[in-house]
Amino acid sequence: MGLAAALNAGKTSLFTNQKSIEITGNNISNVNTEGYSRQKPVFSDFPSLNFGDFFIGQGVKVSGVVRDYDVFVSEQLLDKNQQLGSEDAKSTPLAELERIFSVGDENLATEIDRFFDAWQELSTNPSGQVERDIVIQRGELLAAEFNTIARDLENVQNNINDTVRSELDAVNLKLTQIADLNQRIQNLESTGQTANSFRDQRDLLLQELTYSLGVQSFPDAAGAINVQLPGGLPLVQSGTALQLEAVVQGDDLKLELAIGNSRFDVSGRNLGGKFAGLLEIRDQFVPELQQDLNKTAYQLVQQVNSRHEQGTGLDGSTGIPFFQNPGNHTSQGYASATSDYFTGGTIALQVGGEDHSFTLDPASGPYSLDELASAINSATGADLTATTSQQGDGGYALVLTPAYDLANNSPLSVQVDLSALGTTGGASVPEFSMPSMANLMAMALQNPSQVAAGSSSAPGDNTNALAIAALKDEKAVNGEDTFVSFYGKMAARVGVEASQNRLAQTGSQDALTQLQNLRDAKVGVSLEEEMIALIKYQRGFEASAKLLSTVDEMMATVLTIKQ
Structure with a gap:
């Protein structure tokens, strides 16, 4: 032996x-x-x-x-991949928003200045044909600039939808591959063999999914990895993978997850990583900019039209709007249309230049949003229709719809002052805007002779031109900002967000690089x-x-x- x-x-x-x-x-x-x-x-x-x-x-x-294998380093890599995915996703749309809200020589603020400067030039020669033509031209260019920015913001949202839709197939494929690898690993290791290569492939797919969706993963005793969204919705259970679906509703796109016969909305806390960053820009940041842009356009149209309608053109015309009046004037949202919010007070209403002011008797209050709409309808008759409308967020808004002025090819102008209206329960008085004003802003006036430079048609009367030119320096937006300074706030918000994104992106990338180096040193x-x-x-x-x-x-x- x-x-x-x-x-x-x-x-x-x-x-x-x-x-x-x-x-x-x-x-x-x-x-x-x-x-x-x-x-x-x-x-x-x-x-x-x-x-x-x-x-x-x-x-x-x-x-x-x-x-x-180092569990700690692997978990840290997944965490940093999620952060980097979110910041990477924001960088492209934020760069586009920086271009839209430029702080260079040519931007919306420049067009606003040029528009009011044209009125200032008209005041020096109220009867001048060239000056009147320039005022109309500057109005057209200003409306076009608002239209362009509004369309660009919509394009940013549409591009984000296209990005989400294009990457969804790759995400679903990775979910299927992880489920397949789970089965292979379980089958191999149940016989006592090792599945090292399969585990490496699965870890790499998990990093990629964490970058895209911010998924969380949990191993089970049999060697499989169960994957779920940050909010807890399951994606992979052992050898079974669910699929995310992009559902188009009009111009909007939603992510849904089908589990049996139930469908779950995948948004908010249910998302992380790249998709969360994209939807945050689409659903939060861009709508805020759209709201502020529409507010600027609405206030500018209201203020300019109000003064222009009070003036007189060379041909003796009066009451003519400069810009197209909004079709609907929509207030901020209230939780209910029937709850009591208003204690009474004076409501100053002017429709098409005609006064419809009235007083709500405090002794008969308090009043709900529906009751306020009914009171406005009683006071204005056929000139204005007030309704309460449920909004997308579930709240109720007061909507004022003026009658259409066929002579001027525009809805009647509306001026509303509710500052004297008392409120209860911490409610605020209705403040009106038009959700799509920037996109729909257009000229109503085409005839230079109807440009109302004065309060009369007398030669040399420039009082109205001076009044409109003075709007340049008035705090017409929220009572706090001029039109130019409010645009500056929007541009600054975009710049700050983009700058923070670049810093966070660089920090996440550096941290991920360090962790990757640490991982390579330990297990590479x-x-x-x-x-x-x-x-x-x-x-x-x-x-x-x-x-x-x-x-x-x-x-x-x-x-x-x-x-």
Whole structure:
């Protein structure tokens, strides 16, 4: 048994070192493979046998191949991938918004200044044909600038929808691949084998999904990874993957997840990563800019029209709006249309230049939004219709719809002052705007002779031109800002958001790079270490071969003796 045992020990050592060299060679060949983790052989000896008074070993074997893995670093990588995905997603639309709300020489503020400067020039020569033409031209250019910005903001939202829709197939494919890898890993490891390569592939897919969706993952006892959205909705359960769907509703796009016969909205806290960043810009930041842009356009149209309608053109015309009047005037939202919000007071209403002011008796109050609408209808008759309308957020708004002025091809102008209206329960008085005013802003006046430069048609009367030119410096928006300064606030908000995004993006990228370097140092392939291991296994292989050669010579000697 002695020489046979030595021969077997040499054979197992030879095969073990050969297998170790193969594992090391695989590590070296995958040194540049993304997500690859270094693999190591696990050695164990064969059970020793009792031979006389001694236990003699029977050699060595590779009992397994393990991969280096650091749970802490892996979790940190997933967390930073989510943050980077969100900031990366915001960078492109924010860069576009910076272009739209430019702070250079040519922007909306420039057009507003030029518009009011044209009225100032008209005041120096109220009867001048050139000056009147320039006023109309500047009005057209200003309306076109508002239209362009409104369309650009819509394009930003549409581009975000296109991005989400285009990337959804890739996300669903990764979910399916993770479910497939779960099954492969479970099938392999249930037989006692290792699935190191499959685990590396799954970890890489998890990082990519975390970047896109901010998913969370939890291992189970069988070796599978269960994946869910940040809000808890499941995406992958063992070998089963669910699919996200893009549902188009008009111009809007929503993400939904079907679980059995139920469908769940995927938004808000249910999302993270890149998709969360994109939808945050689409659903929060851009709508805020649209609201402020519409508010600016609405106030500018209201203020200019109010003064222009009070003036007189060269042809004696009066009561003519300069810009197209809004079709609907919509207040801010209230929680209910029937709850009591207003205690009474004076309501100053002017429709088409005609006064419709009235007083709500405090003794008969308080009044609800519906009751306020009814009181306005009673006072204005056919000139104005007041209704309460439920908004998309579930609240109720007061909507004023003026009659259409066929002579001027425009809705009647509306001036509303509710500052004297008392309120209760912390409610605020209705303040009106038009949700799509910037997009619909257009000229109502085309005839230069109807430009109302004065309060009369007398030559040299420039009082109205001066009044409109003075709007340039009035705090007409929210009672706090001029039109130009309010635009400056919008541009500054975009600039600050973009700057913060760049800082956060750089910080997340640096942190991710550091973590990736830490991961490579801990579990990645080091060529120096692999070369050392290769030399060690080579020497072991050579020694094993020498052992076999020596035992062979000894066996030949024994056979010679017997002859």
